[in-house]
Amino acid sequence: MxxxxxxxxxxxxxxxxxxxxxxxxxxxxxxxxxxxxxxxxxxxxxxxxxxxxxxxxxxxxxxxxxxxxxxxxxxxxxxxxxxxxxxxxxxxxxxxxxxxxxxRKVGTTLKAYPKIAFHISIKGAVEMNYRMVELKPFRIVGISERVNTENAFSIIPQIWDNARSQGVFEELWNIRQEGHEVGGILGICANGEFGENEEFDYILAITSEHEPREGMVKFEYPASTWAVFDAPGHPGGIQEIWKRLYTEWVPSSSYDLAYLPAIENYLPPEEGRNELWVPVVAKKEATRD
Known part of the structure; x- marks a missing residue:
């Protein structure tokens, strides 16, 4: 299907x-x-x-x-x-x-919102730079905060601002796993049920082999296939890729989204870009529970 x-x-x-x-x-x-x-x-x-x-x-x-x-x-x-x-x-x-x-009165002006329907829309041929990567199991360590999905776009920037002012980035960088392919400061939306409710845990993290200190959390990723997308380094670049992932790449690719949290990989400013790491499975492997 x-x-x-x-x-x-x-x-x-x-x-x-x-x-x-x-x-x-x-x-x-x-x-x-x-x-x-x-x-x-x-x-x-x-x-x-x-x-x-x-x-x-x-x-x-x-x-x-x-x-x-x-x-x-x-x-x-x-x-x-x-x-x-x-x-x-x-x-x-x-x-x-x-x-x-x-x-109830005849002639009263009301608003009607019809049932939505999804269709494929052909757009301009603007490339999306991505690569497929097979990763062995790895661990992320960081701080976590519960976020309501509907309010995520306003709450998550506040989490980053608070972390910056409290020196969390420096603390995470000191325990990073050097040389790992997912090598920046990470923004991850996850919870124990992989999104099976209206809230999720937003984790600000780093790839690390360390056990988390008190007040921090860890998440163990299994061996997985990832689609990795380059995103412009400017604010909003990752969000642009998210939108194109859902509206262009997923409908036309041979992959479905896996039941694992995606990773926003924010690289050092001198890189001039960031990355969106999305765990995927081949469409023939994606089945309903």
Whole structure:
């Protein structure tokens, strides 16, 4: 089954559960990737967070019902997962610009967000510089902080700023494994379930053979195949590669994303570039659990 087909099946799953709990882990299983990758992939492609898409779809369907059915607002609130009519009214008014009561009136302007569908889009022939690397098992050591996926883009820069001011980079550099191919300061999104929930552990780390000191964590990577992408050294360069990974490389390559945390490898400034290390498996090896 193609990557596009799997993503559309995941959207079908979400649509079937808009009136009850949407299990992001199950949607990711349908798409054959971790929740972390699924949520990031969705956000980069749809340009809206997955949680916001679900909210908009629910409130779109609620508006349809208000205009075509004689349903109580309290029943509609419970149907679409809101704890109270007041919470539902606030969310509805924020999206549509009118209250649920006003939405019943003929001629009221409302917003509709249709079901999303994924398609392959042919873009300009701009190269992506990458190489395939086979790595033996290795260890990373660093500091870890729990992050909500929806807020990651604002929280992670703060983690880096705090680490810089507290001298964490110097401490990590002193215990680095010299000569290792993944040789910079590393940003890693991981947790015990490899992204099977809406939060993840963001690890600021270094490849190291040392055991972590108190207050630090370690993560042992098994032998794996990696796709390694060059990224511009300027701020945002890694994010540009992430977007192109999800929208261009994964759909057209012979690989799927493995159930292991990817690594953002930030090299010394004189390198003028950084790297994104993505663990992958051949498509024929990628199966659903």
């Amino acid at each position: 193609s990557w596009i087909s799997r993503m559309n099946e995941a959207i079908d799953y979400i649509e079937c559960h808009l009136m009850d709990e949407v299990d992001y882990a199950e949607a990711a299983r349908v798409a054959c990737c971790s929740v972390y990758h699924f949520q990031r992939m969705f956000s980069f492609i749809a340009e809206v967070p997955l949680g916001e898409y679900v909210r908009r779809r629910r409130l779109t369907l609620a508006a349809f019902e208000l205009q075509h059915q004689d349903i109580k607002i309290v029943d509609l609130a419970l149907k679409y997962g809101y704890d109270s009519p007041e919470a539902f009214t606030r969310a509805f008014s924020s999206l549509h610009g009118v209250t649920p009561t006003a939405a």
